[in-house]
Amino acid sequence: MKRIKILLITAAAIFVLSLAFCFWIIRPAQTNTVEIVQDGTTLYRFDLNNTENQQIEISYNGKVNTVLIENGKICITNADCPDNTCVHMGWLTAEGLPIVCLPNRLVIQYIQSGEADAAG
């Protein structure tokens, strides 16, 4: 019975902690600089405040993701993958939560504030 209690408390702790971390991660972004990373290499860097509206096509092994930048916001509008999760994620808003297309190894994220300063 004691073991069960310990397991129960562990599960409850993981549950509550993960919820707390969720709220911390979806805090609004402090920076406007985003980067588009594919397979570990940074392809683009944008300051969203000073970027014209545009559409970028990024291909990976023949699969294409279409990235849209509009009015200082960025999202993926089209993806050649079975689940389209990245399209459903919508605009990039949260500092800690990147838009990810796992099949095409594409990540769109805000640059962490420390790094952005270094990049000038």
Place this chain on the structure above:
Amino acid sequence: MKAKKITELALLSTIALTIFIVELRIPNPIPIPGVKLGLANIITVYAVYRYSPKETFLIILTRILLGAFFSGNAMSLLYSIVGGLFCFAGMLVLHRLLPQKWIWLCSVFGAIFHNIGQIIVAVIIAGFGMLSFLPFLLFSGCLAGAFTGGCTQLILNRNFLRKVEG
């Protein structure tokens, strides 16, 4: 392995696979990669409690391989396999400590192990940024795990599969 055993395992794999395919058809309201209900795990948890580790392993492997094959999502295969094996290993240890009344808790831990396995693969493939998905996976995983575990508990209490087998 006796023919009857093989038939039982095949039946369970088929049920798991069917649930898996049906679940793919349900639109996912939460747009975070990896977040899903995982209804097929009802069968996994059931097998952990009713069959030997070897037999459970066969059911899980069959479901994951054929599931990736039928859904046409080869990329998700790696996540499913590593996640599935983590989940299996974790539940194998825990089901000895947790009696039948606590299956839902065992399933919660299965989900937690599954999520940790998935995130490890994601970090290897796409870098440490993926770690920010872990809290979302764990939170939804706890809920989904409790739900699927609860379903397994209902099935085991009703015992209807044993009647079918008899």
